[in-house]
Amino acid sequence: MSKNLVTRSEDYSKWYNELVVKADLAENSGVRGCMVIKPYGYAIWEKMQAELDRMFKETGHQNAYFPLFVPKSMFEAEEKNAEGFAKECAIVTHYRLKNDPDKPGKLMVDPNAKLEEELIVRPTSEAIIWSTYKGWVQSYRDLPLLINQWANVVRWEMRTRLFLRTAEFLWQEGHTAHATKAEAVEESEKMMNVYADFAQNFMAIPVVKGIKTETERFAGAEETYCIEALMQDGKALQAGTSHFLGQNFAKAFDVKFATAEGKQEYVWGTSWGVSTRLMGALVMTHSDDQGLVLPPNLAPIQVVVVPIYKSDEQLVAISTEVAVLIAGLRKLNISVKFDDRTTQKPGFKFAEWELKGVPIRVAVGPKDLENGTFEIARRDTLTKETVLKDGIVTHISELLEKIQNDMFTKALNYRDSHITEVNNFEEFKAVLDSKAGFVSAHWDGTAATEEKIKELTKATIRCIPLNRVLETGSCVLTGETSIGRVLFAKAY
Amino acid sequence: MSKNLVTRSEDYSKWYNELVVKADLAENSGVRGCMVIKPYGYAIWEKMQAELDRMFKETGHQNAYFPLFVPKSMFEAEEKNAEGFAKECAIVTHYRLKNDPDKPGKLMVDPNAKLEEELIVRPTSEAIIWSTYKGWVQSYRDLPLLINQWANVVRWEMRTRLFLRTAEFLWQEGHTAHATKAEAVEESEKMMNVYADFAQNFMAIPVVKGIKTETERFAGAEETYCIEALMQDGKALQAGTSHFLGQNFAKAFDVKFATAEGKQEYVWGTSWGVSTRLMGALVMTHSDDQGLVLPPNLAPIQVVVVPIYKSDEQLVAISTEVAVLIAGLRKLNISVKFDDRTTQKPGFKFAEWELKGVPIRVAVGPKDLENGTFEIARRDTLTKETVLKDGIVTHISELLEKIQNDMFTKALNYRDSHITEVNNFEEFKAVLDSKAGFVSAHWDGTAATEEKIKELTKATIRCIPLNRVLETGSCVLTGETSIGRVLFAKAY
Numbered sequence: 001m002s003k004n005l006v007t008r009s010e011d012y013s014k015w016y017n018e019l020v021v022k023a024d025l026a027e028n029s030g031v032r033g034c035m036v037i038k039p040y041g042y043a044i045w046e047k048m049q050a051e052l053d054r055m056f057k058e059t060g061h062q063n064a065y066f067p068l069f070v071p072k073s074m075f076e077a078e079e080k081n082a083e084g085f086a087k088e089c090a091i092v093t094h095y096r097l098k099n100d101p102d103k104p105g106k107l108m109v110d111p112n113a114k115l116e117e118e119l120i121v122r123p124t125s126e127a128i129i130w131s132t133y134k135g136w137v138q139s140y141r142d143l144p145l146l147i148n149q150w151a152n153v154v155r156w157e158m159r160t161r162l163f164l165r166t167a168e169f170l171w172q173e174g175h176t177a178h179a180t181k182a183e184a185v186e187e188s189e190k191m192m193n194v195y196a197d198f199a200q201n202f203m204a205i206p207v208v209k210g211i212k213t214e215t216e217r218f219a220g221a222e223e224t225y226c227i228e229a230l231m232q233d234g235k236a237l238q239a240g241t242s243h244f245l246g247q248n249f250a251k252a253f254d255v256k257f258a259t260a261e262g263k264q265e266y267v268w269g270t271s272w273g274v275s276t277r278l279m280g281a282l283v284m285t286h287s288d289d290q291g292l293v294l295p296p297n298l299a300p301i302q303v304v305v306v307p308i309y310k311s312d313e314q315l316v317a318i319s320t321e322v323a324v325l326i327a328g329l330r331k332l333n334i335s336v337k338f339d340d341r342t343t344q345k346p347g348f349k350f351a352e353w354e355l356k357g358v359p360i361r362v363a364v365g366p367k368d369l370e371n372g373t374f375e376i377a378r379r380d381t382l383t384k385e386t387v388l389k390d391g392i393v394t395h396i397s398e399l400l401e402k403i404q405n406d407m408f409t410k411a412l413n414y415r416d417s418h419i420t421e422v423n424n425f426e427e428f429k430a431v432l433d434s435k436a437g438f439v440s441a442h443w444d445g446t447a448a449t450e451e452k453i454k455e456l457t458k459a460t461i462r463c464i465p466l467n468r469v470l471e472t473g474s475c476v477l478t479g480e481t482s483i484g485r486v487l488f489a490k491a492y
Numbered sequence: 493m494s495k496n497l498v499t500r501s502e503d504y505s506k507w508y509n510e511l512v513v514k515a516d517l518a519e520n521s522g523v524r525g526c527m528v529i530k531p532y533g534y535a536i537w538e539k540m541q542a543e544l545d546r547m548f549k550e551t552g553h554q555n556a557y558f559p560l561f562v563p564k565s566m567f568e569a570e571e572k573n574a575e576g577f578a579k580e581c582a583i584v585t586h587y588r589l590k591n592d593p594d595k596p597g598k599l600m601v602d603p604n605a606k607l608e609e610e611l612i613v614r615p616t617s618e619a620i621i622w623s624t625y626k627g628w629v630q631s632y633r634d635l636p637l638l639i640n641q642w643a644n645v646v647r648w649e650m651r652t653r654l655f656l657r658t659a660e661f662l663w664q665e666g667h668t669a670h671a672t673k674a675e676a677v678e679e680s681e682k683m684m685n686v687y688a689d690f691a692q693n694f695m696a697i698p699v700v701k702g703i704k705t706e707t708e709r710f711a712g713a714e715e716t717y718c719i720e721a722l723m724q725d726g727k728a729l730q731a732g733t734s735h736f737l738g739q740n741f742a743k744a745f746d747v748k749f750a751t752a753e754g755k756q757e758y759v760w761g762t763s764w765g766v767s768t769r770l771m772g773a774l775v776m777t778h779s780d781d782q783g784l785v786l787p788p789n790l791a792p793i794q795v796v797v798v799p800i801y802k803s804d805e806q807l808v809a810i811s812t813e814v815a816v817l818i819a820g821l822r823k824l825n826i827s828v829k830f831d832d833r834t835t836q837k838p839g840f841k842f843a844e845w846e847l848k849g850v851p852i853r854v855a856v857g858p859k860d861l862e863n864g865t866f867e868i869a870r871r872d873t874l875t876k877e878t879v880l881k882d883g884i885v886t887h888i889s890e891l892l893e894k895i896q897n898d899m900f901t902k903a904l905n906y907r908d909s910h911i912t913e914v915n916n917f918e919e920f921k922a923v924l925d926s927k928a929g930f931v932s933a934h935w936d937g938t939a940a941t942e943e944k945i946k947e948l949t950k951a952t953i954r955c956i957p958l959n960r961v962l963e964t965g966s967c968v969l970t971g972e973t974s975i976g977r978v979l980f981a982k983a984y
Contacts (some may be wrong), residue, residue, distance in 0.1 A: 030566060030623050031611065034559035039639065042556045064534045067526035068613075068644055068660050069582075072589070074522055076599045086589040090561075091601055092613065093585045095648040097564070107568045108577055109585065110609055118601055119523065121560075121584065121613070129789040131522050141835070147531065152560055152644065156587040168560050343633065 007289040012233040016284060020162045023292045023356050025279065033160040033167030037276070040356065043300035045170065045276060049150065050275065052172060052204050055194050061174060063144045069119035070128045079250035082247055084219020088156040090121040121154040126220060126245070126271055127177045130253040137177060137267055139258045144187070145177040163280035164492050165314065171275035177250070177267045179257065184268035188244040191227040191272040195240035203278065203481045204286050204295040204408040205229050206415045207239055208438070208487060210463025215447050222246035228487070230415045231284040235437025236462045236489035239281050242272035261459045280492070285411050286380070290355025293380050295407050296400040303329060303336040303396060306349045308365035318364050321389070325362070325374070328393035354379060359403050360396060380407050421485070428476050428488070432457055438489050442482035444475035453477055459488040497733050499880035504725040506777060515784045515848050525652040525659030529768070532848065535792035537662070537768060541642065541721055543694050544664060544766070547686050553638040553666060561611035562620045573618055576711020580648040581612040592924065602695040612760065613646040618712060618737070618763055621667045622745040627685045629669060629759055631750045636679070637669040655772035663767035669742070669759045671749065676760035680736040683764040684717040687732035696723060696787040696900040697721050697777050698907050699731055700930070702955025707939050714738035720954045720979070722907045723776040726928025728954045728981035729922050730771050734764035772984070778872070783874050784849025787899050788892040795821060795828040796850045798841045800857035810856050813881070816904035817854070817866070826892065846871060851895050852888060872899055892967060913977070920968050920980070924949055930981050934974035936967035951980040
């Protein structure tokens with residue numbers, strides 16, 4: 001197995017693209033901007049889905065499924081939302097192909113099968129879902145509605161990158177409806193916290209919780225909560241958003257309810273989502289020049305066992321030892337693969353599983369058999385140790401936990417050492433040009449300044465951190481009064 | 493809760509439509525032909541998915557994800573497949589909306605954003621997947637490829653019905669590639685058997701396994717295996733299909749491999765799928781005039797507990813007893829709901845859970861408290877019994893198994909009593925006009941006769957049963973020689 005990965009320091013962007021393909025996570029398809037998620041990548045996404053789905057259900061949500069298509073008139077009902085997505089919509093206009101009379105064996109769009117009304121392939125589902133909620137909500141007894149959907153969506157992006165920005169992607173989108181503003185705000189915050197917990201405990205990615213500025217807010221929302229992560233190249237990545245929609249969609253789709261007192265009021269809404277983009281964040285946070293580094297809590301294979309032998313006899317003896325080990329690990333729900341392929345040498349296998357980021361590799365050879373030991377290698381630190389077989393199952397189980405924690409700590413240290421407070425625009429630019437990361441700076445609160453800084457530096461306001469200290473200061477660009485620092489960064 | 497269901501004998505079709513909506517399984521959306529799958533219906537689909545997914549993985553398959561869109565040139569590469577689906581395709585022609593200059597606040601398709609090549613919304617994914625497999629297969633070592641995808645697909649049907657026939661539906665589609673014809677045929681048969689096991693053991697639906705005639709075969713397949721079920725109105729429903737694709741797609745997409753001897757050969761393929769159509773089969777096989785009847789193995793709620801009380805004191809005492817029962821049931825992974833709503837009377841709750849098909853209802857009132865008993869009602873038989881609380885958890889657990897088995901047996905008896913052998917066309921028509929069901933008859937093996945019988949009776953050949961006895965006979969229509977009976981029926 002020739003890895004031939006470009007290193008991160010040589011070309012971070014190329015390293016990422018190559019790694020995603022070579023580690024069998026995903027590849028570009030024959031359809032512009034759309035990716036194929038390969039089995040190994042999809043297995044990681046399935047683990048993410050399972051954990052998130054559990055967390056959503058534990059917080060009272062149910063899954064449902066709404067149509068892929070949104071009729072144009074429905075799409076445009078909430079004007080800001082429509083305006084926000086209009087420029088990147090795939091549009092279905094016809095419903096039939098016919099034989100092309102000029103080209104035998106070829107098909108053409110049948111001009112007689114034009115739709116009366118065009119259908120938009122959902123870029124997000126607020127419109128179709130709120131048009132449905134109108135029929136589901138009559139009284140306060142019908143509220144809250146706490147619904148989630150796992151689905152594909154399409155946004156016609158011009159420049160695409162595997163996982164990070166694709167024309168079609170997979171995601172979940174929660175859409176909830178509440179009787180009061182306070183409840184809806186609470187829900188938006190709750191789901192941001194669910195995302196943050198998931199990122200930290202499963203992806204081993206530390207995130208900053210915050211709110212978006214008006215410029216960066218979701219089209220149609222009154223407030224957008226977000227979690228922001230930092231990649232190894234010092235660029236930020238928005239890892240999840242949760243929107244307080246106010247009554248915007250309720251008004252656009254006339255969703256009212258009778259209060260306990262019999263008054264008619266508009267419903268309050270939220271929506272929240274994370275997508276296959278998280279796969280990109282996972283790769284870029286932890287992986288190294290040898291390949292993927294997967295956190296044990298999301299690794300499809302947590303432990304790989306590679307036998308080292310010269311004779312069939314040795315292989316039989318090793319296999320017997322390994323069978324005991326595997327049975328012990330599986331009893332603890334640890335996923336383990338015995339790589340007993342006869343077509344490949346151990347060195348090839350080591351490189352392959354390193355590339356694929358399996359957290360722990362166990363090697364066992366004739367000498368281990370004699371000594372009653374196994375050789376254990378950690379993927380995250382690339383270190384090895386020799387361990388007695390007595391108690392090895394417990395050792396591996398604890399080591400998986402340790403790796404999960406160590407990966408988080410490492411990412412946290414990197415992130416924390418890449419939040420830099422600056423107090424003037426020279427410092428601001430200098431930090432972006434050197435180590436990058438989050439730049440914590442005062443801002444005068446205007447969209448004009450935000451835009452100007454973006455023009456000058458390509459950095460945007462990633463968020464107004466929820467835990468920021470309120471302090472009077474001067475805007476880093478204009479010198480105008482500011483009430484607290486916000487986080488800027490260049491971003492994916 | 494007013495159920496107001498039309499009865500099956502009054503209007504079977506209307507009964508089905510009303511039941512699907514009133515039991516909160518699904519409803520029509522504001523998008524022509526597309527449905528909304530509501531949380532209760534989606535919870536059943538999730539249970540189906542979980543079991544099928546487990547069965548696919550146990551038989552060596554992995555999940556992956558391929559693009560929603562298929563470029564026209566790719567779509568038309570396998571001609572028979574393209575021809576089969578061309579008339580029911582949703583086609584994306586544009587990628588941007590813009591403000592309509594004539595209608596303030598409205599959007600229109602931007603004529604400057606026309607795609608160079610139209611994109612077909614996948615009606616099935618053979619084309620996009622085989623175009624990908626070309627890059628994945630070089631040598632015999634890369635085979636077999638055993639891949640499954642959970643996805644939405646779109647077929648522009650003109651007459652739609654909830655679950656049974658919708659423009660968009662959810663399904664899984666397996667797509668496999670093999671080195672030999674024998675292996676691919678074995679795979680097709682294996683997956684038909686997986687579907688049959690699932691239908692029988694989880695859905696409690698007996699099925700006939702068979703192969704389709706050439707007329708009814710999947711477009712692009714060399715053989716289509718199927719499982720056919722029988723609904724309570726005597727109409728058949730195709731519940732799953734598994735196709736042996738020969739080398740058709742390998743040739744269309746040039747997917748070759750080097751054999752162990754170094755020869756270049758085309759790969760052999762299969763594809764197989766089941767869809768949300770199974771939800772329709774589940775409803776129509778078991779449900780009655782009171783509502784849904786769900787088999788315990790797929791019921792989102794297996795046991796509902798309804799307290800009957802006059803005072804708060806009684807409710808407290810009942811709740812204490814119920815808490816013990818619930819804890820016991822949950823320990824056995826039985827899903828149970830305690831319906832302690834104070835806004836509804838027991839009679840209302842009984843009717844609601846009957847409508848929703850919960851297999852077992854437990855009621856407990858003051859008298860039960862005194863006697864140390866619970867009242868247990870079976871949804872499938874609508875019978876009640878009073879049971880001592882000692883050993884009730886085991887009793888309920890066993891009863892759930894018994895209900896599952898009884899539902900299958902009932903459906904099997906119905907099905908078996910609705911397979912009628914006929915030996916002339918008068919009998920053939922008479923059976924279809926009276927009790928319907930499957931008509932087992934000799935057929936001369938020609939598409940012309942098949943077509944003629946369909947014209948005359950609306951019955952089609954559902955399948956050539958795999959277990960049929962080879963016997964010489966005379967075709968029921970033409971009198972020509974036949975080598976064995978096939979099953980005809982009117983079908984969904």
